[in-house]
Amino acid sequence: xxxxxxxxxxxxxxxxxxxxxxxxxxxxxxxxxxxxxxxxxxxxxxxxxxxxxxxxxxxxxxxxxxxxxxxxxxxxxxxxxxxxxxxxxxxxxxxxxxxxxxxxxxxxxxxxxxxxxxxxxxxxxxxxxxxxxxxxxxxxxxxxxxxxxxxxxxxxxxxxxxxxxxxxxxxxxxxxxxxxxxxxxxxxxxxxxxxxxxxxxxxxxxxxxxxxxxxxxxxxxxxxxxxxxxxxxxxxxxxxxxxxxxxxxxxxxxxxxxxxxxxxxxxxxxxxxxxxxxxxxxxxxx
Numbered sequence: 001x002x003x004x005x006x007x008x009x010x011x012x013x014x015x016x017x018x019x020x021x022x023x024x025x026x027x028x029x030x031x032x033x034x035x036x037x038x039x040x041x042x043x044x045x046x047x048x049x050x051x052x053x054x055x056x057x058x059x060x061x062x063x064x065x066x067x068x069x070x071x072x073x074x075x076x077x078x079x080x081x082x083x084x085x086x087x088x089x090x091x092x093x094x095x096x097x098x099x100x101x102x103x104x105x106x107x108x109x110x111x112x113x114x115x116x117x118x119x120x121x122x123x124x125x126x127x128x129x130x131x132x133x134x135x136x137x138x139x140x141x142x143x144x145x146x147x148x149x150x151x152x153x154x155x156x157x158x159x160x161x162x163x164x165x166x167x168x169x170x171x172x173x174x175x176x177x178x179x180x181x182x183x184x185x186x187x188x189x190x191x192x193x194x195x196x197x198x199x200x201x202x203x204x205x206x207x208x209x210x211x212x213x214x215x216x217x218x219x220x221x222x223x224x225x226x227x228x229x230x231x232x233x234x235x236x237x238x239x240x241x242x243x244x245x246x247x248x249x250x251x252x253x254x255x256x257x258x259x260x261x262x263x264x265x266x267x268x269x270x271x272x273x274x275x276x277x278x279x280x281x282x283x284x285x286x
Contacts, residue, residue, distance in 0.1 A: 002026055002076045002100060006069040007045065008090075009080030010059065014041035017078050029072050031065070033058050047072060059083050062090035069099050076100035086113060115159050116197050132199035140180045146198050147176050153201035156180065158187035164234035165190050169201050206245045207231065 004027040007014045014030060018041055021028040030045035035055045042048040049068060051058025058064065062084055069077050077099050079085040091106035104112070111117050116135045123129055131150055136159055137143040147154050147170065156179050158166025166187040170176040180196075188194045211223040227243035228236040 004029065004072070004074045005076045005078050005102070006065070006072065006074040006099075007031065007041070007078050007080065008059070008065045009078075009083055009085075010036050010039060010041060013080040013082075014039075015044055017080060018044045029069070029074055031058065031068065062087060062093050065090070066093045066097050066099055069094075070097055074099065076102055078102040088113070113160060115157060115161070116195075130199045130202065133197045136195040136197050140177060143176060143180055143196075143198060144173055147173060150198060150200050153203065155199045155201045156183050157197055157199060158183060158191055158193070159195040159197055160191040160193045161187060162191075166196075167234055205229070206243075207236075208243050208246065209239075 005017070005021055006029045007017045008031065009017070010030075010032065018028045018030065027047070028045040030041050030048040031051045032039060032042045032048060033051055033055050034053045036042065037050070049072065051061075051064065051068070060083060065084070066077065075098075077090075077094055079087075079090065079102070084090045085103060086109055088106040088109040091101045091103065091109055094101040095106070103109075111121055116133075119129055119132065120134075133146050133150075137146060143156070152173075153169055153171045154176065156168045156170055156176065161167060166183055168179040168183050170179050183196055184194050187196060207228045208225050209228055210225045212220060213223065214220040224241065225243045225246060226239045226241040227245055228239050229245075230236070230238040230240075
């Protein structure tokens with residue numbers, strides 16, 4: 001039974017977690033930098049503790065945050081979103097110190113943070129995936145061979161990428177040759193990894209995501225879908241829920257929970273799908 005939670009975040013999400021804790025009779029502990037000392041989440045929480053003068057450094061120090069949770073008598077830590085919410089090291093440190101991490105396990109975070117490993121997990125779960133390479137491509141020569149096999153256009157993606165970075169559409173062998181060193185460079189600088197892979201480019205897709213929640217007992221539910229097709233530079237601008245592109249019995253909704261059912265995962269994550277028809281008859285995990 002959780003009795004006290006350290007909220008490793010700030011602003012609106014921290015306020016929402018404080019409110020949820022109050023409704024459940026759980027004590028909340030807020031953290032703040034000097035810049036946030038008068039923020040609403042600091043005033044609303046049962047306790048508030050400074051994490052230093054730097055505006056961001058304290059929020060990004062997993063060991064310091066877990067130490068503070070232990071010192072204040074918390075039995076759980078909620079990362080909110082952003083900051084360290086997808087940081088496997090934070091989940092590992094929480095487990096080592098006996099603090100419940102409210103989120104996926106370190107294993108799940110690592111698996112889903114690696115796109116090629118995520119693809120393998122989805123294939124193993126029986127979920128259709130976009131055609132692509134089985135793993136990372138070693139060099140431009142292998143990338144060209146795989147591009148010919150998959151068929152152009154293809155998407156060259158950083159394995160650890162996100163936020164619209166480390167991704168290029170390549171319509172031909174020539175474009176793939178030009179994009180390869182650029183994506184390698186961008187991936188190395190942004191994510192600390194030069195690993196890349198290829199996927200078939202779905203032209204004019206509908207980008208649909210379904211939110212899933214899973215617990216450690218194997219129970220999984222989905223919260224239906226949202227349409228994220230309106231994008232700029234591979235980043236979502238508007239999310240529409242429910243999606244006007246899907247029917248209630250569409251394939252992505254029925255397949256979503258299969259993503260995590262092979263193993264009891266504690267998770268809260270969006271599952272992205274690409275549809276190549278207005279009624280989502282052709283779908284694949286992406």
